[in-house]
Amino acid sequence: MQTHFEFELPAWVEPFVAGYDPDFSTPDKRMALAIALSAENIKKQTGGPFGAAIFDSNHQLIAPGVNLVPSKNCSILHAEMVAIALAQQALGRYDLSDAGQETYELAASTEPCAMCFGAVPWSGVKRLLCGARDEDARAVGFDEGAKLSEWPEALQERGIDVVRDIARADAVAVLNDYAKQQGTIY
Amino acid sequence: MQTHFEFELPAWVEPFVAGYDPDFSTPDKRMALAIALSAENIKKQTGGPFGAAIFDSNHQLIAPGVNLVPSKNCSILHAEMVAIALAQQALGRYDLSDAGQETYELAASTEPCAMCFGAVPWSGVKRLLCGARDEDARAVGFDEGAKLSEWPEALQERGIDVVRDIARADAVAVLNDYAKQQGTIY
Numbered sequence: 091m092q093t094h095f096e097f098e099l100p101a102w103v104e105p106f107v108a109g110y111d112p113d114f115s116t117p118d119k120r121m122a123l124a125i126a127l128s129a130e131n132i133k134k135q136t137g138g139p140f141g142a143a144i145f146d147s148n149h150q151l152i153a154p155g156v157n158l159v160p161s162k163n164c165s166i167l168h169a170e171m172v173a174i175a176l177a178q179q180a181l182g183r184y185d186l187s188d189a190g191q192e193t194y195e196l197a198a199s200t201e202p203c204a205m206c207f208g209a210v211p212w213s214g215v216k217r218l219l220c221g222a223r224d225e226d227a228r229a230v231g232f233d234e235g236a237k238l239s240e241w242p243e244a245l246q247e248r249g250i251d252v253v254r255d256i257a258r259a260d261a262v263a264v265l266n267d268y269a270k271q272q273g274t275i276y
Numbered sequence: 277m278q279t280h281f282e283f284e285l286p287a288w289v290e291p292f293v294a295g296y297d298p299d300f301s302t303p304d305k306r307m308a309l310a311i312a313l314s315a316e317n318i319k320k321q322t323g324g325p326f327g328a329a330i331f332d333s334n335h336q337l338i339a340p341g342v343n344l345v346p347s348k349n350c351s352i353l354h355a356e357m358v359a360i361a362l363a364q365q366a367l368g369r370y371d372l373s374d375a376g377q378e379t380y381e382l383a384a385s386t387e388p389c390a391m392c393f394g395a396v397p398w399s400g401v402k403r404l405l406c407g408a409r410d411e412d413a414r415a416v417g418f419d420e421g422a423k424l425s426e427w428p429e430a431l432q433e434r435g436i437d438v439v440r441d442i443a444r445a446d447a448v449a450v451l452n453d454y455a456k457q458q459g460t461i462y
Contacts, residue, residue, distance in 0.1 A: 091290055092339055092366040095358075096282035104277055153278055165370045165398035166352070166361055172281075175350055180278040184351045205398060208390030208421050212351035235394050236430035244422035 097162045097172070099154070100136035103127070107154055114149040120197045121219055121256040123151070128169070128199040129264045131156040132271070138232075139268035140199055142169035144177040144186070144215065147193040153177035170198050170206040174213040186214035195219065199261045200227050201254070204235025210245060217251040221261030230269035283348045283358070285340070286322035289313070293340055300335040306383045307405050307442040309337070314355070314385040315450045317342040318457065324418075325454035326385055328355035330363040330372070330401065333379040339363035356384050356392040360399040372400035381405065385447045386413050387440070390421025396431060403437040407447030416455035 106127075114120045120143065127141025138157035146152055155173025159165055173196065178184055186194040195217040201224045202210060210218060224234045238244050242252040292313075300306045306329065313327030324343035332338055341359025345351055359382065364370055372380040381403040387410045388396060396404055410420045424430050428438040 091293065092362045093285040093290055094282065095284075095361045095365055096280065098281075099279040104279055107277065159370050159398075163368055163370045164361055164364050165400070166357055166395060171352055175281045175352055176278045178350050179281055182349055184345050184349045203398075204394030205391055206394070208392070208394045208423075209352060211419075211421060212345075212389075212391060214351065233397075235397060236424055236427070236434075237394075238422055238424060241422070248422075 097158055097164070097167060099172070099176070100131070100134060100156065100158075100161070102130065102134050102136070103154055103156065106130055107151065112151070114145055114151060117219055117253060117256050120145055120149065120195070121199075121221055122260070123154070124169075124197040124199045124219075125221055125257060125261050125264060127154055127156050128261070129267070132264065132268050137161050139264050140169040142173040142196060142198045144173045145195045145197065152194065153180055166205070168203065168206050170196060170202055171209060174209060174215075178213070184214075187216060188214070193217065199264065201234070203233075204237045207237050207241050207245075210250060211248045216249065217253070218245060219256050220252070220254045221257055222265055223254070223258065226258070226262045226265055230265045283344055283350070283353060285358070285362070286317070286320060286342065286344075286347070288316065288320050288322070289340055289342065292316055293337065298337070300331055300337060303405055303439060303442050306331055306335065306381070307385075307407055308446070309340070310355075310383040310385045310405075311407055311443060311447050311450060313340055313342050314447070315453070318450065318454050323347050325450050326355040328359040328382060328384045330359045331381045331383065338380065339366055352391070354389065354392050356382060356388055357395060360395060360401075364399070370400075373402060374400070379403065385450065386410075387420070389419075390423045393423050393427050393431075396436060397434045402435065403439070404431060405442050406438065406440045407443055408451055409440070409444065412444070412448045412451055416451045
């Protein structure tokens, strides 16, 4: 019986982040990292065209995430889920907000699918930055799942700020590159 | 930087399953295992009062799951997610259906929260059995998240059968036991 599960970020991620400008003082700069991770993930062929990152209230990077679905044979490992799991491990708690005391932020290169949308409130992040829109992902063949049409409002009602369309064109360009390369759509 | 993530089922799970009657020929019997896992998980204090299991089309158990959120400090590790991740590892693919050829089933002791609902279509399972209802979980203080009110229909539209209220009273009894013990609600 399989009783153990593990994943490791692709080997390129740690040096990539170490060599990246650590100035994450603006939403654009934080989103630029998530998009850069999405682009590098397809270039290195380590997963789908999606990147994410979690930052603390001082705009320090806590955890990056990239889509690992095909490379790790696990449908759960969307970029957002990878970043959430790693951030919680790094901090040693399942509620990043630490009962509402802390303001962590998740930047996602594309708006969250139905699963990741549902995962956001449980993670304890208090702000969600989005690049590409659902319809941009759908335009290249990805399925975002059955989400409430008013999903940003549903998060906001739970005290999670949602900021959309940050560097949307840059995020869409990565999705289109992936589609042109005829990458696996799942 | 945290680059690695892993979890292990609690040590009691493998012998518990090995000693369990392997006749899973009816939905009631399959659900009984999910509920037994939920009960044992609180008895052993290894997580919340939720259990799950994935079965193949011959009603063989592929992977059990229990809630590991508090014990592994990870908000993603709901029982359904644990079972999905382990089943996919066991089979070596992220789509349990293998492009629609196979009919795997997920039994969940309580109806899926918003995250697990979103995860079900990506997992490749083709049938979802549910014990306790959302409102039963809410009645003891758990939050099921912002789900479509027509979530069973949304799964059915995607070719996933949903069967509710299997041994609901047994599943609710475990939730109530947990609440009486004043277990952590998250």
